[in-house]
Amino acid sequence: MLSQLTNNPLFGLILSIGMFLVAKLIAKKLKHPVFNPLIVAMILVIIFLKVTHISYEHYYQGGQILNMLIAPATVALAIPLYKSFHLLQHHARSIMVGIMVGTFFSTFLTGILAIVFRLDHSLTASLMPKSVTTAIAIDIADKMKGVPTVTLIVVIVTGIIGAIISPTILKICRIEEPVAKGIAIGSSAHAIGTTKAMELGEVEGAMSGLAIGVTGLVTVFVAPLMMRFIMHLFG
Amino acid sequence: MKLFREFLWIISFTYLGELISHGFHLPIPGSVIGMVLLFLALYFNLLKVKHVDTVGQFLLDNLSIFFLPAGVGIMVYFPVIKDTWWLLLLITLIVTAFTIGLVGFTVQQVKRRFEGDLSEHVMKKETKMIREEKTRVVSVD
Numbered sequence: 001m002l003s004q005l006t007n008n009p010l011f012g013l014i015l016s017i018g019m020f021l022v023a024k025l026i027a028k029k030l031k032h033p034v035f036n037p038l039i040v041a042m043i044l045v046i047i048f049l050k051v052t053h054i055s056y057e058h059y060y061q062g063g064q065i066l067n068m069l070i071a072p073a074t075v076a077l078a079i080p081l082y083k084s085f086h087l088l089q090h091h092a093r094s095i096m097v098g099i100m101v102g103t104f105f106s107t108f109l110t111g112i113l114a115i116v117f118r119l120d121h122s123l124t125a126s127l128m129p130k131s132v133t134t135a136i137a138i139d140i141a142d143k144m145k146g147v148p149t150v151t152l153i154v155v156i157v158t159g160i161i162g163a164i165i166s167p168t169i170l171k172i173c174r175i176e177e178p179v180a181k182g183i184a185i186g187s188s189a190h191a192i193g194t195t196k197a198m199e200l201g202e203v204e205g206a207m208s209g210l211a212i213g214v215t216g217l218v219t220v221f222v223a224p225l226m227m228r229f230i231m232h233l234f235g
Numbered sequence: 236m237k238l239f240r241e242f243l244w245i246i247s248f249t250y251l252g253e254l255i256s257h258g259f260h261l262p263i264p265g266s267v268i269g270m271v272l273l274f275l276a277l278y279f280n281l282l283k284v285k286h287v288d289t290v291g292q293f294l295l296d297n298l299s300i301f302f303l304p305a306g307v308g309i310m311v312y313f314p315v316i317k318d319t320w321w322l323l324l325l326i327t328l329i330v331t332a333f334t335i336g337l338v339g340f341t342v343q344q345v346k347r348r349f350e351g352d353l354s355e356h357v358m359k360k361e362t363k364m365i366r367e368e369k370t371r372v373v374s375v376d
Contacts, residue, residue, distance in 0.1 A: 012304065020300045038299040042306040049310065056311050063304025069294060070301045072242075074266035075249045076291035078273035079284065093349055098342035106334040113326045119319060127326060131334060134302055139264030149308045150316055154323055156306075161331050169332055175339035177346055184339030188331055191298065213270070220263050 006054045012062020019044040033163040036192065038156055074135035081213040084206055088214070091179055095207075098180070099215050102187045103222045106131050111230035124230075126150040128223045130158045133190040136216035140223050155190070162189020163196040182207025187215040241290035244282065248273045 005011065023041035049059055060067075081088075088095060107128050114124040125146030129137040134155045141151035166185045175181055178201055185197040186208030194212065198205030252269025255261065261268070276282040294301075316323060 016300065016303050020303060038302055038306060041300075041303050042309070045303065045307045046310045049307070056308065059307065060304055063307065066301050067304045070305075071253070071266040071269070072245045072249045073294035073298050073301060075245055075252065075269040075273050076287070076294045078270045078277065079287060079291040080295070081270075082274055082277040082284065085278070091346065091350060094342045094346035097345045098338045101341045102334050102338035105337055106330050109330050109333060110326060113329065117319075117322045117326070119322065123316070123319065123323070127323065130327060131331070135298070136264065136267055138305070139266055143262055143264060147312060147315055149305060149312045150323075152302060152305055153309055153316075154327060156302075157324065158327050158331055161328055162335065165328075165332055166335050169335045170339055173336040173340055175336075175343055177343045179346055180339045180342035183342045184335045187338050188334040217267065217271070220267050224262055 003058075006058040007061070009062040009065065012059045013065055014062070015045060015048065015059065016041075016063060016066055019048070033160050033192070033196070036156060036160050039160070070135050070138075074133075074139075077133070077135075077213045077216070080209055084210045087206060088210055091207075094179065095183055095211070095214065098183050099187050099211060099218055102184075103131070103215060103218045104226070106188065107219070107223050107226040108230070111226055115230065115234045121231075122146055123150065125227060127154055128227055129219050130154045131188050131190065132216040132219045133212050136220065140220060144224055144227055156192065159189045159192025162193040166193060166196055167200070178203035179207050183211045186211030190215070238290055241287050244287050245273070245290055245294070248276070 020037065020041045023037040023044060026040055027035045027037045045059070048054075049056065110127050110130070111124060114127060119127070122145060125144040126141050126148075127150075128144065128146070129140035129151065132140070132155070134152060137155045138148040138151050142148050162185060166189065170181050170184065175184065181200060182197050182204040185193040185200075185204070189196075190212050191209075194205065194208040197208030248269045249266060250269075252267070252272060253265030255268050256263060256265035273282070273287070277284060277287075
């Protein structure tokens, strides 16, 4: 009986949207980056499915409708990139150098730490693209034979960590330029970090938003290269 | 039909990107190719922002909910990270902290050395420009 009710795409869709709205309400009440709506909604849906013994397959029939929109949403990133392109041109040198350095450094350090902690190939590949926006990151991980679901979780956690620690780190490192702050946050903590950058100021917010798309593009090329380099060194 | 027309543009670019990625066996994700193609189309005025703006903004504003079904998939994949989740968390913390510091430092140095400090005037103009285009920043809510 229950199986008939849940073996319907609308079930997964209703559960997803409903739980997400509940999660947004919780996030609004408890204004702390740890209560990221996506994480809270994930926990709520998982608890619901576990308690009612409904399978992930049944849930995903509706879930895949939302999942299908990830790719078009990634393509839509071209719109803010186009709109803030004049900012990119204005600070082209510092932005590009900063993002290149950051991408090489973060993928390299990730790879080294993965080796130190003896993580296997697929987990390392899942971790590599974690600084970029979710949609691009899971595609990169997929191409590198990682586990996209693990990447998804790691990317969200990265964003949350970045949003929490970035003001302190920037203060310790004496970063005062708004452009530098924005690029630093956007290129290491993508869209979730950007919400923090927007709190710091308008220039910071715009720069952070711009860094999401650029870092994503750069990482597409750097992550597989770095993976091969790390494997060559230690593999 | 305006919204459908906008949606059609966006999914067509997405589809084209995926065809190119698969067709030429490129290591670049189809969605990224689609993004670059859409950017080029806007930049060279083949397509106007207003032709994709409403639906594009809708997709970007609601980006996080699209990841929910995939995220719930962790209940299937949990065994994969059962023993290592705290390591993943530790690596993420270390890498993120150092990357923020390094990128901030690099951008600040290059900007001060080569691009100079923006004069008060330019700064004001720029801030105003950004204010007018506030919606430009992608937000994940």
